Amino acid sequence: MKQALSVSNKEIVSLVENGGVLSPKGYKAGAVHAGLRYNRLDIGVLISETPASCAAVYTTSHFQAAPLKVTQESIANEGKIQAVIVNSACANACTGEQGLKDAYKMRTLTSEKFNVSEDYIAVASTGVIGEYLPMDKIESGINSLEPGKGGENAEDFQKAILTTDTVMKSSCYQAEIGGKSVHVGGAAKGSGMIHPNMATMLGFLTTDAAISPEHLSAALKEVTDITFNQITVDGDTSTNDMVIVMANGQAGNKPLTPDHSDWPVFVKLLKENCESLAKQIARDGEGATKLIEVAVKGAVSNDEARTIAKQIVGSNLVKTAVYGADANWGRIIGAVGQANASVNPETVDIELGPIVMLKGSNPVAFSEEEAKAYLEKDTIHIMVDLNMGDGSGTAWGCDLSYDYVKINASYRT
Incomplete structure (x- = not known):
């Protein structure tokens, strides 16, 4: 693994102009305004057409928010995820048993809406700590979601995850792996309370590469250490920090392993995408000018x-x-x-x-x-x-x- 990032020819990995979380094959997204915020989109969903290998890294805070616990449980089941449901405005952190019940309820509502097994659903929240989710608005919002594959759907998802951010954050890179065109796309949010010791505020990565959950996790952890873990805005670590990556295999490449000749290319592809998102977060630090x-x-x-x-x-x-x-x-x-x-x-x-x-x-x-x-x-x-x-x-x-x-x-x- 450690030699993976020794690939020096940056041209093997290329930026996809105006690309993002929906650029890889087989994903759709959407968002709605459910009333959690005054007049902005506040609930979003990201869905793979098929269950995808999944890996995630989480905040090292002692006070991990309820959604992270539910997401960890879902991923631990088979190492696969098909949908991620996320809300802004309320972090659902430090909310005790009720907060955990609400996070599970978000998972159940998403399962029923999209006919996806609960074990294949991740949950994320961001916003004010110590407030309970208004579950009537959450339920109405989730039931109103109508995801699609267009650029406007990706933008809606990106907007729905923002808090004090002043701009949306997205990126996509492409490379040829095993003779197939493989993409890694992403969307992230983060502006304040940024001093990760794992990842960042919230990051959602998609790829159409074929790779097992085990090897995807190894690649993500290696890349996280030199990208998301290397940014800071104010020295404070959030209760809700998480980066999650889904790999649905629709690019058609042979499954990637550390022994694959193109393994360094995939790790670099993931690294370029994560570095781009990390730098966008740092640049958008609360009140930042530089x-x-x-x-x-x-x-x-x-x-x-x-x-x-x-x-x-x-x-x-x-x-x-x-x-x-x-x-x-x-x-x-x-x-x-x-x-x-x-x-x-x-x-x-x-x-x-x-x-x-x-x-x-x-x-x-x-x-x-x-x-x-x-x-x-x-x-x-x-x-x-x-x-x-x-x-x-x-x-x-x-x-x-x-x-x-x-x-x-x-x-x-």
Whole structure:
């Protein structure tokens, strides 16, 4: 497995323009406004034409929401899922036995509406913690769902899962595997309360590849570690974080395994899609004006490089400096210094975009005007070279603005 991502020719995987969660064969989606929110779509469904191999990763919060427990039970049955039902506005988290009953009821209602076995249905919720679902509206909404295969159906699903997001998040990539065209598509939501230790807020991935649940799970976990787990907005982990992927096999390829010659291609296909969604989430951080990408190299291991990268991008002092276009590299070195990783304080290099700021841990003269102009761009690249080994890693985040406080000070109103 670990050699899978060594595939370097990016052209083997291509972006599908305007693609998304319905681009792979054999899926449909839809959404309705059930009244959970004032005037926005708030219940969505994603369905495979046939039961699909399934894998998921979940929040590591001690307070996993009720829908996650129901989804875990469904997937554990056969490792297959055919439909995902999701609502926004209410997280159904910290709601006790009633919340669990409501999550099961969502599964039952979806089963009855679409004639799909309850064991093949996953449930997801997002929104305010500690409030009960208005089940009369949930039931009416689910019974009103009429999914389809068009682009408008995909967009409706994407809209229905949003909370404080300002934009929809979707992507799709394609590659040839075993002589067949295989697609991985996805939709995600996430803007605040983002500091995953598994995945992200909510992510829904589809593929028409043929692959067993066991191997799909292995691929997802490997990819998650270097994509969704490498983003942070505010350092807080949600109770409802989940990424779920379905693989229905309709591309017609021979089942993929780690021994398949095209296994690295599939893992890269999955990785490109997850990285795209992760970066879209980071860019849309609550109140954010800029995407920050931190690349660390020269670490003693890839794991330590990723740890340092995420420490930097998660630093409030780094985030506010970027927001204010202040080229204060001391904020960066401060974040490196407190990371739980090996660092030689005499060998660190730092670059802000094309501007060298630190070389061998010694300051380098630079133009403040040039640095300020760079920091006023909407994507900021920070590079740190520890000069200790071959480890490398990347993390993504956003700046911290006044609007973040405004948004979260009035989240429930």
